[in-house]
Amino acid sequence: MSSAAVSLRDWLLTDTPASQSQAAWGRRYRLWRDFRANPLAMGGLIVVTILVLAAGAAPLLARADPSAQDLANRLAAPSAAHWFGTDELGRDVFSRLLYGGRITLGMVIAVVLMVAPVGLAIGCVAGYAGGVLDRVLMRVTDVFLAFPRLILALAFVAAIKPGVSSAIFAIALTAWPPYARLARAETMTIRGTDFIAATRLTGASATRIVFLHITPLCLPSLVVRVTLDMSSIILTAASLGFLGMGAQPPSPEWGAMIATARRFILEQWWVPTIPGIAIFVASLAFNLLGDGLRDVLDPKQR
Amino acid sequence: MGRLRTLAGTAASVPITLFGLVLVTFLIGRVMPIDPTLAIIGDHAPPDVVALVRLELGLDRSLPVQFGIYVLNLCRGDLGRSVMTGNPVTDDIAHFFPATIELATFAIIVAVLVGVPLGVLAAVRQRTRVDHAIRVFCLAGHSIPIFLLGLISLLVLYAKLGWAPGTGRADVAFQGMVPTVTGFLTVDSLIAGDWDSFWDALAHLAQPAGVLAYFSMAYIARMTRAFMLDALAGEFVITARAKGLSPLRVIWRHAFGNIAVRLITVLALTYAGLLEGAVITETVFSWPGLGQYLTVSLLDADMNAVLGATLVIGVTYLLLNLLADVLYRVMDPRVR
Secondary structure: OHHHHOOHHHHHHOOOOOOHHHHHHHHHHHHHHHHHOOHHHHHHHHHHHHHHHHHHOHHHHOOOOOOOOOHHHOOOOOOOOOOOOEOOOOOEHHHHHHHHHHHHHHHHHHHHHHHHHHHHHHHHHHHHHOHHHHHHHHHHHHHHHOOOHHHHHHHHHHHOOOOHHHHHHHHHHHHHHHHHHHHHHHHHHHHOOHHHHHHHHOOOOHHHHHHHHHHHHHHHHHHHHHHHHHHHHHHHHHHHHHOOOOOOOOOOOHHHHHHHHHHHOOOOOHHHHHHHHHHHHHHHHHHHHHHHHHHHHOHHHO | OHHHHHHHHHHHHHHHHHHHHHHHHHHHHHHOOOOHHHHHHOOOOOHHHHHHHHHHHOOOOOHHHHHHHHHHHHHOOOOOEOOOOOOEHHHHHHHHHHHHHHHHHHHHHHHHHHHHHHHHHHHHOOOOHHHHHHHHHHHHHHHOOHHHHHHHHHHHHHHHOOOOOOOOOOOHHHOOOOOOOOOOHHHHHHHOOOHHHHHHHHHHHHHHHHHHHHHHHHHHHHHHHHHHHHHHOOHHHHHHHHOOOOHHHHHHHHHHHHHHHHHHHHHHHHHHHHHHHHHHHHHHHOOOOHHHHHHHHHHOOOHHHHHHHHHHHHHHHHHHHHHHHHHHHHHOOOOO
């Protein structure tokens, strides 16, 4: 009788979980409740969700072909037909923004997928192994940290070839060191704990300890870092586009759109400003989301 | 003693990092698919000329030998010649760098004057509307693309309202009017006693410096807030309050006095970060600094200039980080 009356919420919040998975879900639910209490973070989450959905459904939502030119109707002000107006070739800015979102989010995801595992692996190995290996790996990390991100990316892209894929590689090249540093610091505190000593006593190999026991514990702070970093990746990608080193016109990448429309700032100010606002909104949303996640997942840093 | 030893350890790591920095810059210059000889003499040069130029550039030798020559030249202050300006890159950098330093310095002054009080206010009013508003204001500064802010401020303050003098470092009428001493136009005009030039230079500086300041203020305000929260929770603050000192005195004298050293570290780091923002700000405002030199050279594939500027910015960045580290260790007795 009573078990049927137990709501999902009570099941999640119970002090005496009956199984491992109930405890795990209960913990997740508590985190979610903390997160939900922060309106700024929720705002960030909602905007990020909308951005991802809009970029994913770009072909359905677009009101025109993003590359269809209409020279008779160039630099038009926002109207019912063109919600955000048209650019210097009469292309629909709203549709271009949607497709540009795919490029921007795609670049962000590509960079994160490359960088987070590499940084995590390097940091955990360096932190656990210590000694010479640690010192060598950290020296290499220091060298890449010694360049301002955008500057190294610019030089790197200039050396290969301006374009989206070189921009992704260049940003990845400059983005991994902080992850390695973070993972190393976490690993060094975890390394000395009793449960790792116990695992070692059972005969677990170093590889097993690092990848099965230490890496998962580094994940929460890594997630926070990744989310906050996404905003900076968006800005770097847009800056590369703006400086002519990232995605190349006629690609509807947001930074490149501003670069080509820049000269219209005085008369048709909305043409360069609207993609800029898109960059701003995306970047702010990731910052708010990351900020909220940090408060929940990493209360030490509050 | 422990402190001195860690300091020595930090100092010892600098040459290694510096070496890595030079190596990375060198390698970037060598991986490029664009043949540097073609950038100099063009696509249609006869083969014997190409061979001659390759010999002159030392491109026929092995990579380690080339690197050795590169380092030797570097020690003599030789970064090669810029294809675009025709000058040695070292001279170009010496010419353009002061403008960047002037811009970044003014930006950080503005950022501190606004960011520190905001951070303190946010900490004192923790978890109130004031705190949230400051948080959003600062996060916005950190999220807005600096070129958008620059373009909008040009549109509003210069084109629409006419309050700002627009792009560049000085009006045409004032260009080359004061003799170059330090390379900082504001300082040079003061040395020359030319007040008109000074006000003109300051007016031109204000807008890009303000844009750059907003970008870096976020970090300063956020760290100030975090440090202040720490300090305000300290027992010495409770004691000071219990003694009946005025709230303002407790906040600024007791709590803030305690975090000032840690803030100086933050400032050094922020200043280093400004170099990055300066690249874009300079491009938007046609500010003749190292950042604009870098972006113009990039578009021309002028690799000597690109790598020279990258290296100089990298070294400056490294030194500022080192400075932050040293200041932190030397001045804060809590760090051991």
